[in-house]
Amino acid sequence: MAGLDRPTIGSIELDGTDITTLSEVEMARFRREKIGYIFQSFHLIPTLTAIENVMVPLELSGARDTDRRAADLLTAVGLSDRMGHYPVQLSGGEQQRVAVARAFACRPPILLADEPTGNLDSATGSQIIDLLLSLHRDHGTTLVLVTHDHALAASMQRVVALRDGRVESDSLFASALPSDLLVSQGNAE
Template structure:
């Protein structure tokens, strides 16, 4: 369960204060699939980053499984993220000097997994890139890089998978492939999946759609049924 209460995020500069999020409150149960939508500048990516603990809010509370993360010490928060959260960035964020398999192995090695490389190879096989494991990011297409990023995000089998515009830099074919991978991870592992998207077709695949406007909740469509059952019927 993710519980967010009265979340505020403000940025200051040039003598002005910009309110990016203004009093967001919501709960996301385990295993739910959620799309966060809204116009550019509405606070979508900021909200996702705060849930991931990548930034600290100005005010408010974020609890994951009953644990408050907003005031958690940085070293403890880093460990918590490795155990609980996988994050897929729009721009991939692969380490350019590491091969595909080495990129996927990084979170496993940080977690002290003994067979990190073997598990990373199995994950690349699962996303259809077993034959590209020794290639560097520059040698991979955008779709292949994003599949590596998905494998890396899921390497430690986190209960929460967050994706910020995961198909935004991809063509329609690769975008669909990446989306199917994310849904398969959700379905097979019971992962809570939360994604930010501008694409209505992707949002429609989620069990819940949260719309933001000007940093506030504009709507919350929770009447879409059980996402696990929906995906099994597709």
């Protein structure tokens, strides 16, 4: 559903669009406009500074005033003093905050977070989750979050559990989950 790969069979409909029928260029545009990604390993571009990393999706979508908007986003995630730093000069938490700012730069309706706290200590992890939830709360963004963290999953509004590639349960209440498998989704619409 991230639009990063193609299914061998079946189709995927996202926000009313069957994304399996899109060409590569259409797919790229769809990702640009509809989805923001946050990864466990941050996946910032190492050759760009923090602000440049945030500017990239804005520039791709042809936005104006990209440096000011990127700076505002970084300020919003608490990195106003780290804008000119390269990823290697940032801590894990800071890198993930840059990734969040980048994912949200074009205000996509969907945010996909793949183990966003997996590489972070618990305190930093909590800060990131708070940040994601505040984006969901303040901007109405759908947050799809993949995690192995039961506690985190339990704080979500809808939880889909997967085992060996199959959906095992789909519940609006986290308490109904099997204890070892979790996929959480915030904001059931």
